[in-house]
Structures are given as structure tokens and as C-alpha cells.
Amino acid sequence: MTLDMVCNFRKCRKSLSNQAWVTTCSHAFCIEHGKTEFKRNIDNTLTCPACGNELRDKFDVIQADLRPSETFKSIVLAGMKPDTIMDVAMRAMSFWSYQVEQETLYQESLAKHTREKVQCLEEINTLNTQKLKAELETCKRKISTLQTEFNKKRKHAEELAASLEDKTRKIQKLTFQLEAQKRKDIRVDNFERSSSNQEQCMDISDLVGNRATSEDFVFRPAKDTEDSHRMPTPKTPMFDFRNRKKPQSHFTFRPLPH
Ligand SMILES: [Zn+2]
Ligand SMILES: [Zn+2]
Structure with a gap:
């Protein structure tokens, strides 16, 4: 299998398999570039776009059939020597x-x-x-x-x-020891305070036992009258609280505002 020729126009390189424009300077071009490059002018002069050769003769460039028919093959060279x-x-x-x-x-x-x-x-x-x-x-x-x-x-x-x-x-241990020491100090303090109260109680007992007599405490009626030693009657109470001034309270109770 032989490879197809390619168009010799600059950067075209289109594969030529059926039709091509060929020149006597051995260059080939695709149909598109052949039509544009090989238009005959008034002077009838052409130039190969690949090598720059002048193509003056009408057979210097032709459109060739690259897949000729069998008939053409039979006749094209027929009769020649x-x-x-x-x-x-x-x-x-x-x-x-x-x-x-x-x-x-x-x-x-x-x-x-x-x-x-x-x-x-x-x-x-x-x-x-x-x-x-x-x-x-x-x-x-x-x-x-x-x-x-x-x-x-x-x-x-x-x-x-x-x-x-x-x-x-260490801090936990010291805290535990501190709490234990506090509880110990509180127990000692309570014990000393309890002992002191007992001593005071003993003093008061001594005072009551040794000094307090029936003559030191005398209950007297509100009015020391001659009738005070008599049995009280409903009209004349033993103690008169009527003129006693009611102690003033330090607190006043009021309803809460809504
Ligand atoms: Zn081309
Ligand atoms: Zn050429």
C-alpha cells in the first residue's frame, strides 16, 4: 500500500487521493489551492507557490486524475514508441x-x-x-x-x-487536713464554751442558793391599798393593766403590692 501525496501548499498538507494539480517542477496541490493559484492572467504566466518556478507552458501545470479509469490507462500511452x-x-x-x-x-x-x-x-x-x-x-x-x-x-x-x-x-491533702483542723478547733471551742456556761450556771445556782431569799422577791399589786390583801373581786382586779402603755413594735407589717 502506497501513501497518498499531500498538498505542497504552505501548511496545507491535504491528502491527494483523487484529483490534484501537478506541475513540471514536481509539485502537487489540492483542488482548492490549484484553483486559486493557477488562474491564468493576461500575461498567461504562472508561478509555482512551492518553489517559485515560472510555469509558462500550458502543460507546465495540469489538473490530473490520480485514479484514472481503465479506458484512460489503455489509451493514454497507446501508439507511442x-x-x-x-x-x-x-x-x-x-x-x-x-x-x-x-x-x-x-x-x-x-x-x-x-x-x-x-x-x-x-x-x-x-x-x-x-x-x-x-x-x-x-x-x-x-x-x-x-x-x-x-x-x-x-x-x-x-x-x-x-x-x-x-x-x-498535695492541695487536696492540705485541704483535708485544714478541714479536719477546723472541725477539731470547733469542737474544742464548743467544749470550752460549754464548760464556761456550766460554771456560770453553777454561779447562778450559788447565787440563788446562797443569796436569794423570799424577802428578795416581792410581788406587789398595781395599787398598794388596804384592800390588796383581800381576795380579788371582778370589779377590782389584783393587777391593773389598763393604764399600761402598749410597747411600740419595731416592725410594721404591710400587704405586698401586686
Ligand atoms: Zn492545499
Ligand atoms: Zn514547483
Whole structure:
């Protein structure tokens, strides 16, 4: 299987499989570019858009059928002498060889350009890889340093927590001892106050037993009259509270406002 030619117009490279414009300078073009580039002007001069050669003769550029019919194949060289037939065939093969050579050069150039681009990308990739490796090593060192610092801080925090726990236990122990001492002091104080009250009670008893006689306390009526020693009557009570002033209260009770 042979590959198709491609249009030789700049950056076109359209595949030529059925129809093409071909020139005696061995260039081929697609139908679109052939129509635009090979319009005969007044001077009847044309120029190949690929190589710049002048195409003066009417057979310097023709529209060729790349898939000729069997009839055309039978008749196109019919009647010619063998050397002419071979000459025509050799020129056609030369045209094809030139196209293959041009395509090979183009592909080699494209491959070279691609290799150079790949090589450039590989160099960039190598540089980026080295840069990333260096950054990675730096990050590893930073992580190691931070890990060491973190371990130190954690150890210090654990020591502080242990110290806090120990001090908390001491505070609880001292608080317990303080509460116990307070309860002990309260019991001693109550005991001393109780003892003092008993002594006072004993003094009062002594006072009552030794000093208080029936003559020290005399109950007298409100009116010391001659009738006071008589039995009281309903009209004349033993004690007169009528003129007694009612003690004034220090508190006044009022209803709550709504
Ligand atoms: Zn083209
Ligand atoms: Zn040309």
C-alpha cells in the first residue's frame, strides 16, 4: 500500500487521493489551492507557490486524475514508441520519487524538531525533578526538626501534667487536713464554751442558793391599798393593766403590692 501525496501548499498538507494539480517542477496541490493559484492572467504566466518556478507552458501545470479509469490507462500511452513510453513512465516515477523524498525530509524534520522538543522537556523535567528533590529533602529536614521539637514539647507537657497532678494531690491533702483542723478547733471551742456556761450556771445556782431569799422577791399589786390583801373581786382586779402603755413594735407589717 502506497501513501497518498499531500498538498505542497504552505501548511496545507491535504491528502491527494483523487484529483490534484501537478506541475513540471514536481509539485502537487489540492483542488482548492490549484484553483486559486493557477488562474491564468493576461500575461498567461504562472508561478509555482512551492518553489517559485515560472510555469509558462500550458502543460507546465495540469489538473490530473490520480485514479484514472481503465479506458484512460489503455489509451493514454497507446501508439507511442517504447522509449517514449519508458520516458513518460520514468518522468512520472521521478515526480513520485521527489514527492516521497520531500515527504521523508518533512517527516525527518518533524521528527528532529519533536526529538529536540522532547529533549528540552526532558531537561526541564530533570531540572524540575532535581528542584523538587531538593525541596523534598529540605521539607524532610524541617519535618525531622519539628518532630524533635514536638517530642521535646510533649515530654515537657507530660512533666508539667505530672507536676500539676502531684500538686493537686498535695492541695487536696492540705485541704483535708485544714478541714479536719477546723472541725477539731470547733469542737474544742464548743467544749470550752460549754464548760464556761456550766460554771456560770453553777454561779447562778450559788447565787440563788446562797443569796436569794423570799424577802428578795416581792410581788406587789398595781395599787398598794388596804384592800390588796383581800381576795380579788371582778370589779377590782389584783393587777391593773389598763393604764399600761402598749410597747411600740419595731416592725410594721404591710400587704405586698401586686
Ligand atoms: Zn492545499
Ligand atoms: Zn514547483
